[in-house]
Amino acid sequence: MKQCLIVDDSRVVRKVASRIVKDLKFDVIEASDGAEALDYCRDTMPDAVLLDWNMPVMNGLDFLRALRRESEGDKPIVVFCSTENDAEHIGEAVRFGANEFIMKPFDADIIESKFAEVGLL
Amino acid sequence: MLDETFNELAELALRQSGQLIPQSKTYLMEARLGAIARREGFGSLDDLAHCLRERPNPVFEAEVAAALLSKDTRFFRERETTETLILSVLPARLKQTSNGKLRIWCAGGASGQEAYSIAMRIDEVGGSLKSARIDILSTDLCKSVTERARKGAFGHFEVQRGLSIQRLLNYFQRQETGDWQISDELRASISFRQHNLIDDSSGLGKFDVILCRHVLSGMDTVARRSVIERMVSQLLPGGVVMLGEDETLAGVTDALEPSMAYRGGWVLSGTAEREAAA
Numbered sequence: 001m002k003q004c005l006i007v008d009d010s011r012v013v014r015k016v017a018s019r020i021v022k023d024l025k026f027d028v029i030e031a032s033d034g035a036e037a038l039d040y041c042r043d044t045m046p047d048a049v050l051l052d053w054n055m056p057v058m059n060g061l062d063f064l065r066a067l068r069r070e071s072e073g074d075k076p077i078v079v080f081c082s083t084e085n086d087a088e089h090i091g092e093a094v095r096f097g098a099n100e101f102i103m104k105p106f107d108a109d110i111i112e113s114k115f116a117e118v119g120l121l
Numbered sequence: 122m123l124d125e126t127f128n129e130l131a132e133l134a135l136r137q138s139g140q141l142i143p144q145s146k147t148y149l150m151e152a153r154l155g156a157i158a159r160r161e162g163f164g165s166l167d168d169l170a171h172c173l174r175e176r177p178n179p180v181f182e183a184e185v186a187a188a189l190l191s192k193d194t195r196f197f198r199e200r201e202t203t204e205t206l207i208l209s210v211l212p213a214r215l216k217q218t219s220n221g222k223l224r225i226w227c228a229g230g231a232s233g234q235e236a237y238s239i240a241m242r243i244d245e246v247g248g249s250l251k252s253a254r255i256d257i258l259s260t261d262l263c264k265s266v267t268e269r270a271r272k273g274a275f276g277h278f279e280v281q282r283g284l285s286i287q288r289l290l291n292y293f294q295r296q297e298t299g300d301w302q303i304s305d306e307l308r309a310s311i312s313f314r315q316h317n318l319i320d321d322s323s324g325l326g327k328f329d330v331i332l333c334r335h336v337l338s339g340m341d342t343v344a345r346r347s348v349i350e351r352m353v354s355q356l357l358p359g360g361v362v363m364l365g366e367d368e369t370l371a372g373v374t375d376a377l378e379p380s381m382a383y384r385g386g387w388v389l390s391g392t393a394e395r396e397a398a399a
Contacts, residue, residue: 091290098286107278
């Protein structure tokens with residue numbers, strides 16, 4: 001089973017995303033900020049990361065930059081998931097190595113479509 | 122909803138657009154006509170049907186019939202068909218033409234995602250496809266949907282169904298309203314027209330490719346036959362009709378047969394073998 005790490009400081013968003021991603025037959029792990037997520041990745045690289053932007057301790061962009069510098073850090077497919085919905089922010093995330101970008105709010109259909117887009121399904 | 126209401130609305134749909142609504146799908150009527158009924162101040166669909174009966178109004182009838190049709194569409198729906206079109210059908214047709222012009226018809230193109238997806242792929246593939254003059258016509262029965270398609274502005278959820286983030290960045294601009302506006306260049310390559318597929322289509326001209334995906338399956342047999350006949354008369358010699366996945370014309374028409382060269386494609390009967398050998 002593929003593994004997806006869901007990184008978001010909102011417990012509600014994690015819960016909603018987690019249910020959707022589980023329905024897509026993923027094993028789900030949750031982290032509440034970038035630092036926690038990075039710790040997890042140093043131990044086990046997930047197949048996919050669903051990543052919020054604005055979080056305390058370490059934000060999504062800093063996490064992404066750090067992740068891509070880790071050995072095997074290019075492996076996970078990173079899908080950004082943020083309310084920062086303008087082209088500048090999206091472009092920045094893509095330049096930093098995000099494979100896809102979901103604009104919040106999202107639903108199951110969007111997550112499925114985006115995961116299919118990057119070959120996770 | 123009264124049985125009488127269901128019967129009248131189902132009859133109207135069949136007459137206006139050939140759509141067949143089984144009694145088991147009464148909920149579809151409620152869902153799709155809810156907005157119109159509210160706008161017009163009807164307390165229920167029974168009231169709406171009563172008004173249509175007492176004061177017949179062709180414009181309102183057409184609007185009700187259009188609202189009853191499925192508007193479900195997404196960017197790059199059924200990619201294999203799109204890829205077959207872009208990588209096989211169009212290049213082959215282009216070689217056969219002398220003037221470098223091709224015409225594609227998206228029949229039942231709803232809010233335009235199908236046509237815009239084709240235009241994006243042509244732009245991405247580039248080369249001889251991009252330098253060719255490829256006209257895309259997208260038609261839909263529904264006036265408001267056609268106007269929306271022509272405008273090329275899509276909502277938050279629409280641009281996240283089937284569209285990669287790279288394509289969103291390449292071809293769209295975010296508006297202050299939060300909608301995403303597709304580029305003028307892509308808009309310029311497509312014409313949008315309101316058109317009922319059961320009506321005479323000769324005014325649309327002839328086409329190299331006709332895409333008619335997930336439109337026929339909602340129609341009754343008589344309407345399906347007549348729509349196909351009309352399409353056959355608009356198909357250029359050697360042209361291809363492409364249907365949705367799992368859709369077939371077997372038992373519907375003898376005028377077309379499955380293409381041997383293109384999966385999901387249908388060609389004029391008696392030409393499939395020649396086409397495959399070409």
